[in-house]
Every structure is written in structure tokens, then in C-alpha cells.
Amino acid sequence: MAEEEAVKLFGTWRSPFSRRVEIALKLKGVDFKYYEEDLTNKSHLLLKYNPVHKKIPVLVHNEKPIVESLVILEYIDETWKEGFPILPKDPCQRSHARFWARFLDEKCLPAIEEACLRSVDREKAVEEACELLKLLENELKDNKFFGGETIGLVDIVASVISCWLKAFQQVAGVELLTKEKLPKLCEWSDEFVSHAVIKGCLPPSDKLLASLRAHFETVASKELCT
Incomplete structure (x- = not known):
């Protein structure tokens, strides 16, 4: 085999x-x-x-x-060392990529969930999430991707922003990722999802929206019962 x-x-x-x-x-x-x-x-x-x-x-x-x-x-x-590199070869750049990947998982994602799910003081939660996303946007600098000219570790981890966050926003009725607030991150998102491989790996938007709506309704029902 x-x-x-x-x-x-x-x-x-x-x-x-x-x-x-x-x-x-x-x-x-x-x-x-x-x-x-x-x-x-x-x-x-x-x-x-x-x-x-x-x-x-x-x-x-x-x-x-x-x-x-x-x-x-x-x-x-x-x-699988041959072919597409996910992490940079340079040790310093690898550490840098690991840092931002963990920043996404440990800081950005919890803040996004808080902004979309919180029923009290949502404005503050949205503001805090936007501040973290702005830090992430600054890391793009003038590059097409976080990995430079090609997709890398941080881009792959940030796929949650290019697809799931947009669905979260629509269901929750909040604005986090917009061209006015985060123009570079929006441009990155459009470039990322247009890649042939990425496009084939993302969930269908209508199916994802329906699933998230059901999830949000469940969360809301539990809040009403407490």
C-alpha cells in the first residue's frame, strides 16, 4: 500500500x-x-x-x-516535504507563523464568538474583536497572503475568517469584517477563497448558514431558560 x-x-x-x-x-x-x-x-x-x-x-x-x-x-x-510548503524554512519565520496561528485560535476566535453570541454589551464585544482582527490585518503588510506570495500556515488557519466569520456575521447581525473597517483583510479573504484548492475545501455557504442559524437559535433558547 x-x-x-x-x-x-x-x-x-x-x-x-x-x-x-x-x-x-x-x-x-x-x-x-x-x-x-x-x-x-x-x-x-x-x-x-x-x-x-x-x-x-x-x-x-x-x-x-x-x-x-x-x-x-x-x-x-x-x-510530505515535497511540493507545497506550509511553514517557512527559516526558523525565525517558522516561529513567527506559529505565533500568529495561535493568536488566531486563542485570541481571535474566542473574541469573534463572544461578539456574535453575546446578548449583553455586544457593542463592546464587537469592538474588542475588531481590534484583534486589526492586529491580524497589520501582519499582512503589503503581502498577498500571510505566507507572502503563496498560502502558508497562517492563511490556512485564518480560513475561518474568510468563510465562517462571514456566515457568523450574517446570522448574528454584526459587522466585524468589512471593507471599511478591515480593507486589507477583506482583500486577502477574496484572494484566498478564489484559490482553486481552497474553493473546493470550503463548506457550501447555504448549508453553513442553515447550520449556524440552528446553532444560534439553540443558544438563544438556552439563554431564555436561564
């Missing part, structure tokens, strides 16, 4: 964390088998490969599981 044929990805269609792994695999040209998980009824394979956190995504390579999306992205880059 060829090495690429031994690759499996466990994820869910609407998860930006699953999709970023899919993007990396496809940019690298790695063949893999995808397993769609129902997180309300997790498969025995998911529980087998990720018994600690029981979460997606999980990449399985030659029956060896790798978990946590940022860890998986680095594993993919180190394992």
Missing part, C-alpha cells in the same frame, strides 16, 4: 478545524480517505484514535493518530 493511501481524516463538514487539515492535505497533493463524524454519536474509530479528547479533527497515518489541528498541520508539512 502506498504511503498516501494509508491516510485517513476524521472530521465534520462544518468545522473550520477539520477543513484546515483538508486544505493542507490537498495543497500537498496527499490522497486520503475522509470520515464524516456525527459528534452527537461519535464513531468507535474516533474514540479509538482520540480516546483522550474524543474530538475532531484526527489524522491517521499508517494507523498512527495525530490530533489537534495545529499539530496536524505541522505533521503534514514535515511528513
